[in-house]
Amino acid sequence: MRELIPGERIRLADKFDDTGLVADMTKTITLRPVSCGTAIEILHEGLPAAIPAERCYLGWQESLLQLANLVEADIPGGV
Structure with a gap:
């Protein structure tokens, strides 16, 4: 973890387990309140050339859709 500001920003270093994908990656996840919830911005820097943006x-x-499935309320009879 490089930086953590609760409710605002997470910045972390990352790497692949695959030794063929060597890269010094950084992920910065920024959160900000909006009228209907929270906006999220993800900046993924330092991707290996082998992985297209x-x-x-x-x-x-795909990851965010899976997260939504975990955290969104399942309200019976809801729209």
Whole structure:
């Protein structure tokens, strides 16, 4: 963990377990309140050249959808 500001920002260093994907990556996740909840911005820096940015973008979308499934309320009869 490089930085943690509760409710605002998480910044961490990351690396792949695969030795063929060597890179000094940094992920910065910024949160900010909006009228209908929380906006999230994710900046993923230092990706290895072998991983196209579009693939990383799709990976983050999938991860966020899975997170939403875990945390969103399941209200019977709700819309």
